[in-house]
Amino acid sequence: MPSPVQLWAENGRQxxxxxxxxSDLVALAMRAGELVELRRIPALGWTPTVxxxxxxxxxxxxxxxxxxxxxxxxxDASAVDMEGAAIAQVAHLRGVPWVLVRCNSDxxxxxxxxxxxxxSDYAAGNAAALALKMVELWTA
Numbered sequence: 001m002p003s004p005v006q007l008w009a010e011n012g013r014q015x016x017x018x019x020x021x022x023s024d025l026v027a028l029a030m031r032a033g034e035l036v037e038l039r040r041i042p043a044l045g046w047t048p049t050v051x052x053x054x055x056x057x058x059x060x061x062x063x064x065x066x067x068x069x070x071x072x073x074x075x076d077a078s079a080v081d082m083e084g085a086a087i088a089q090v091a092h093l094r095g096v097p098w099v100l101v102r103c104n105s106d107x108x109x110x111x112x113x114x115x116x117x118x119x120s121d122y123a124a125g126n127a128a129a130l131a132l133k134m135v136e137l138w139t140a
Contacts (some may be wrong), residue, residue: 032137103124
């Protein structure tokens with residue numbers, strides 16, 4: 001069962017919601033990450049790794065290393081996105097265990113728009129590979 005939502009408010013206005021991913025699904029994703037072969041990104045010279053951490057989600061595309069660094073410090077964020085909170089909130093409201101699988105297409109800096117276009121195929125392929133490995137392990 002999903003953990004309770006933690007809310008922070010100022011003057012009666014909600015500022016932040018926090019949703020905790022299902023620990024069993026996080027463990028499954030980490031196990032899949034040990035077994036799946038992710039595609040190397042030649043232009044960057046590295047292969048992505050699977051990590052667990054906090055993803056902050058909001059209504060803006062982050063393309064600033066200064067803002068990215070602030071989000072990392074303020075919320076101990078490993079990644080930023082624009083979709084994750086919606087998925088977590090709906091799953092929470094429906095009582096459905098969830099985990100967010102992200103493969104970032106950029107590093108949320110000043111080159112984010114160009115990087116997203118260059119690396120989105122790698123990100124999508126690697127996220128799909130991890131998700132498929134998770135399903136394979138789950139049904140085994």
